[in-house]
Amino acid sequence: MQPEVPDRDYMFPGHVGCPGCGAAIAMRFLLKALGEKTVMVIPACCWSIIAGAYPQSALKIPVLHTAFETGGAVASGVRAALDMKGDTETTVVTWAGDGGTFDIGFQALSGAVERNEDFLYVCYDNEAYMNTGIQRSSSTPYGAWTTTTPGRDWKKMRKKNIVEALVAHRIPYAATASIAFPEDLFRKVAKAKAIKGARFIHIFASCPTGWRIPSEISVKIARMAVQTNIFPLYEVEDGLRYTINFFPKGYLVKEYFRLQGRFKHLTEKDLDQIQSMVEEDWKLLLRKAGLS
Amino acid sequence: MKRVLEGSHSVAEAVRLAKAEVIAAYPITPQTHIVERLSDFCADGSLNARYLRVESEHSAMAALIGASSAGVRTFTATSSQGLALMHEVLHWASGARLPIVLAEVNRALAPGWNIWTDQTDSLAQRDTGWIQLYCETGQEVLDTTLQAFRLAENVSLPVMVVLDAFYLSHTYEPVDVPDQEQVDRFLPPFTPRFMLDTERPCAFNQMAPPDVYMEMRRSIQEGMEEALGRFAEMEDEFKKIFGRSYGAVEPIACEDAEIILVTSGTMSSTCRQLVKELRSRGEKVGILKIKLFRPFPAESIRRRLKTARKAAVIDRNFSFGSGGIFAGEVKAALCDIPERPVVFSFIAGLGGRDVTVGDLENIYMQTKNHDVPQQESIWTGLRPASAPAPDLKR
Structure with missing residues (x-):
């Protein structure tokens, strides 16, 4: 049973994201679920720009822009201050990109989750440093071109599994979500909002500019990432109880790869190898969910 | 209490x-x-x-x-x-x-x-x-x-x-x-x-x-x-x-001082001891202790130092390629006034090396005995290059 997504928006009609920006769609649905009693911390990422320059802001909630690696720490401080003022109702949310989460901000995030700070950390993942011009991050998938993995030096390492890293902290709630499944995304944010302690949502947010795709297929690409098992939708409670939310019907990864300029250099053999890597990851997830 | x-x-x-x-x-x-x-x-x-x-x-x-x-x-x-x-x-x-x-x-x-x-x-x-x-x-x-x-x-x-x-x-x-x-x-x-x-x-x-x-x-x-x-x-x-106050800078025996030692932190206490001894011997010496470093109280420093003949700034710090950091700031504060003391810059006590009353007296005497500084930054209390390293078995 999927929830009713409210019409009310907490974004103004106007921001400076690129056409088809998955991160803008993700923000819109996140805020619909969180509502106005929300304070947002944004470490350096695309949204540092998308939100607009002084004196304007695209968001209808208080926003604290902060340094790149500080998402977990700044939110801990905001939470502590609100608690001291007796405000336990307001949700503190960190909104960070993959660079600020998987790489430079990982220490502060790990620290905040280990302390089980009462906040929600949301990573919108566009799989590279897009704001600085498409440089590789540890979230960039195997096989991708970026401006720092050009030509034959395309990325040969796997994408870091951030959810599993946080699950290893026994985080009370961790989930993946996708802009192509807004009701699922909304439900997970609403569920996370009601939980005490540290919560993490990993949102797959396509990037037409960085992925070299037409903006009109931004959502389609995000949907295909789920349908091919490249980005499975699942949630984990207390670091133990896995629930898989979507069981795909066997699309091949090459259908997803062939639509994106960032993968155009890959050979059939490379794609076969990636297909087996994806299947291996899916089997592992099924095992964790007790389904194999 | x-x-x-x-x-x-x-x-x-x-x-x-x-x-x-x-x-x-x-x-x-x-x-x-x-x-x-x-x-x-x-x-x-x-x-x-x-x-x-x-x-x-x-x-x-x-x-x-x-x-x-x-x-x-x-x-x-x-x-x-x-x-x-x-x-x-x-x-x-x-x-x-x-x-x-x-x-x-x-x-x-x-x-x-x-x-x-x-x-x-x-x-x-x-x-x-x-x-x-x-x-x-x-x-x-x-x-x-x-x-x-x-x-x-x-x-x-x-x-x-x-x-x-x-x-x-x-x-x-x-x-x-x-x-x-x-x-x-x-x-x-x-x-x-x-x-x-x-x-x-x-x-x-x-x-x-x-x-x-x-x-x-x-x-x-x-x-x-x-x-x-x-x-x-x-x-x-x-x-x-x-019932207490400190001042952005604290002048100690500066009114008639010909040489003023410019200090900060605990080294100021050692300087107070030295100045007591030197004053009892008739030396015209004072101390300007700097408490507020940012914002830099340049006007107060100019007012206190301008009547002295010499100022010896003692820095327990160093800016590589430049010099003692307080000394640089003090010189910059003084450079636009026509009558100003000659500023000597001493480096002392880096990394916790002890700075004794004797060491500070040495700094005072060097300042007194020279019309101008021998070097841009005078490092004091260094072991001589020929001296052996400290005995590890000691």
Whole structure:
């Protein structure tokens, strides 16, 4: 049973994201679920720009822009201050990109989750440093071109599994979500909002500019990432109880790869190898969910 | 009430009396006694604060940036490597105009590993937009910490209270710990002009293009300029309530002095001893102790030094490729006045090397016996190049 997504928006009609920006769609649905009693911390990422320059802001909630690696720490401080003022109702949310989460901000995030700070950390993942011009991050998938993995030096390492890293902290709630499944995304944010302690949502947010795709297929690409098992939708409670939310019907990864300029250099053999890597990851997830 | 307190505990007592609401800290020697004592206060309920045991100094400052932006009084303490790691977010705290108070225990930077006193760590942060106050005694440490909260909140800038490793942080002295009622009169609750508030949503620290950035920077400087006057006002008020004051600079026997030793921190106490002895021998010598380093009290320094023939600035710090940092600042303050003393720059006591009354007398004699400095920076107390390394078996 999927929830009713409210019409009310907490974004103004106007921001400076690129056409088809998955991160803008993700923000819109996140805020619909969180509502106005929300304070947002944004470490350096695309949204540092998308939100607009002084004196304007695209968001209808208080926003604290902060340094790149500080998402977990700044939110801990905001939470502590609100608690001291007796405000336990307001949700503190960190909104960070993959660079600020998987790489430079990982220490502060790990620290905040280990302390089980009462906040929600949301990573919108566009799989590279897009704001600085498409440089590789540890979230960039195997096989991708970026401006720092050009030509034959395309990325040969796997994408870091951030959810599993946080699950290893026994985080009370961790989930993946996708802009192509807004009701699922909304439900997970609403569920996370009601939980005490540290919560993490990993949102797959396509990037037409960085992925070299037409903006009109931004959502389609995000949907295909789920349908091919490249980005499975699942949630984990207390670091133990896995629930898989979507069981795909066997699309091949090459259908997803062939639509994106960032993968155009890959050979059939490379794609076969990636297909087996994806299947291996899916089997592992099924095992964790007790389904194999 | 008079108590015998360690310097670190004087800081902690002041933070308790100031009713800090969020504390975030990471351990580093020799700062740890401050945050250990604050942990005790939080645990036993004598301080009602949230204490965040973060995973780095960078996160300590970042957490306070979050807490202060949400409108509560905040405190942290660090030293050396920890302060260096904070560097990026020190800029953030002042740029965001947050009145965070930080106790910085001066410790040498590595390599090699050295936990002893040296001012280079705090002075290397001079351009971060933090007010810096240097302390000489345990009482001054307690008083300055209380003053720091008020000054910070008056001008919306962060304040660093600086104290020497071990000579202050680990030394027990009799300290008058004021009553809560007195402190409450001096330091009202923090009422921020702006804060994160869901009733009045605002964006903080967002993108600032060239057409607005410069004015924002200028306003930080205006805050610094205001801090000079506010410091004096605040000290007047402090004196009325507590009967003590220190001054942005403190002149000691300067009226008729021909040579003035310019000092900061605990070395000032050793200089006081020397000046007493030299005065008894008829030498016309004084001390100018600098407490406020940022904003730099250039006008007060000019006023106190201009009648002397020579000034000997003693720096327990060094800027590589330049010189002693206080000396550079003092020279810059003096260069535009026609009648000014010849400035000698001495480097002493780096990495906690002891600076005795004898060493300071040597500095005085070198200044007295030369018309102009023999070198841009005169390093004192060095082992001669031919001398053997210290005996490890000793």
